Amino acid sequence: MVVQHNLQAMNANRMLNVTTGAQSKSTEKLSSGYKINRAADDAAGLSISEKMRKQIRGLDQASSNAQDGVSAVQTAEGALTEVHSMLQRMNELAVQASNGTNSESDRKAIQDEVDQLVTEIDRVAETTKFNETYLLKGDDSKAAVQDTVYKKYDISSLKSVISESSKLSEKNDFDSLTGKFTMNFTTGLVEGGVWNGKRINSTNTTADEISLDDAKAAELTALKNAITNSGAITGTATNDGADIAITSTNAQKQTFTKAAALDISIHVGADSTANNKITLSIESMSSAGLHLTGLTVAGADASNATSSINQIADAIQLVSDQRSKLGAVQNRLEHTIDNLDNVVENTTAAESRIRDTDMAEEMVNYSKNNILAQAGQSMLAQANQSTQGVLSLLQ
Numbered sequence: 001m002v003v004q005h006n007l008q009a010m011n012a013n014r015m016l017n018v019t020t021g022a023q024s025k026s027t028e029k030l031s032s033g034y035k036i037n038r039a040a041d042d043a044a045g046l047s048i049s050e051k052m053r054k055q056i057r058g059l060d061q062a063s064s065n066a067q068d069g070v071s072a073v074q075t076a077e078g079a080l081t082e083v084h085s086m087l088q089r090m091n092e093l094a095v096q097a098s099n100g101t102n103s104e105s106d107r108k109a110i111q112d113e114v115d116q117l118v119t120e121i122d123r124v125a126e127t128t129k130f131n132e133t134y135l136l137k138g139d140d141s142k143a144a145v146q147d148t149v150y151k152k153y154d155i156s157s158l159k160s161v162i163s164e165s166s167k168l169s170e171k172n173d174f175d176s177l178t179g180k181f182t183m184n185f186t187t188g189l190v191e192g193g194v195w196n197g198k199r200i201n202s203t204n205t206t207a208d209e210i211s212l213d214d215a216k217a218a219e220l221t222a223l224k225n226a227i228t229n230s231g232a233i234t235g236t237a238t239n240d241g242a243d244i245a246i247t248s249t250n251a252q253k254q255t256f257t258k259a260a261a262l263d264i265s266i267h268v269g270a271d272s273t274a275n276n277k278i279t280l281s282i283e284s285m286s287s288a289g290l291h292l293t294g295l296t297v298a299g300a301d302a303s304n305a306t307s308s309i310n311q312i313a314d315a316i317q318l319v320s321d322q323r324s325k326l327g328a329v330q331n332r333l334e335h336t337i338d339n340l341d342n343v344v345e346n347t348t349a350a351e352s353r354i355r356d357t358d359m360a361e362e363m364v365n366y367s368k369n370n371i372l373a374q375a376g377q378s379m380l381a382q383a384n385q386s387t388q389g390v391l392s393l394l395q
Helices: 007-032 043-097 104-127 156-164 212-228 303-355 359-394
Strands: 145-152 168-175 180-185 198-201 209-211 233-236 243-248 252-258 262-267 277-282
Touching: 007 359, 043 104, 043 262, 043 277, 043 303, 104 303, 145 303, 156 212, 198 212, 209 212, 212 243, 277 303
Parallel strands: 198 209
Antiparallel strands: 145 252, 168 180, 180 243, 233 243, 262 277
């Protein structure tokens, strides 16, 4: 028996320290809810979970960004709803002023209301803003742009071409932004027919035959020459059944200077890549942007009012186009939000599996360590008592 080294007590004490350390870690995990409280707990798991946390928090903010984008779109679209209402009223007034039963003073009174509505459209464009960003007046930081609008189309010099050729039909769709009047062209030539005394065949076999494609090309050439030679008009056509875009130099045109479009970039991702940007572009919706500057319905006769009907119709179409684009972006953003929230949910679940404490499992460990700690304390006491037998030898 020895008294200098109580190896039983040393062993019991060592095991008790191990158990106490494990019990301390279990207590920390149970009280914090995390099984990784420091890098030493799981170095690799900590690194992975921190990357996931970065993504989760970034995506949460991206979802908020997209929601802000939806709010901005709704603000702009709501204002344009009222602009549409004003344009519809202006169209009503233009139609009223076009009636020959109105006197010049009547049209002057109508003009007064039209002027007020145009002014209000400008006010809406100048004042509609979201979070201090003006949405409808364009971007003043960029160079101004110009639109050339063709107000009247003169196709009188084409009348002879139209009347002499059954291959042209008027479609009545004049593009005021390009000054082009579209007409439909068809040759009416078919396999087995005759063109200028030549039989139309799939391939040329004799001098008296011509291929269908060659016959159509010849018809097109003749038609182009007729259009070009009709005076102050140019035209193009490429194939049978195509539309011919005809431009007349006699068209009256007006130039409008407006602010450049406003581009709002919405960041909808956790990373810095370019494909995490959704750009919202809003054209200037001022009277100049809608080509309403100088809109006139007044006058001794109804010609100004009648002409203004087309001008207002073009403005209505411009607002419709912008509202359509805004609606499309809003729908896209709403899908983006749904996707971001889905990714956040699934990434959070993955991060939870790495970092969160399984409370039931850890409670089992805690209970085990608690029992072992009590047993270790008991065994340490017993080991300390074992050396007391030495005293009996000293009596």
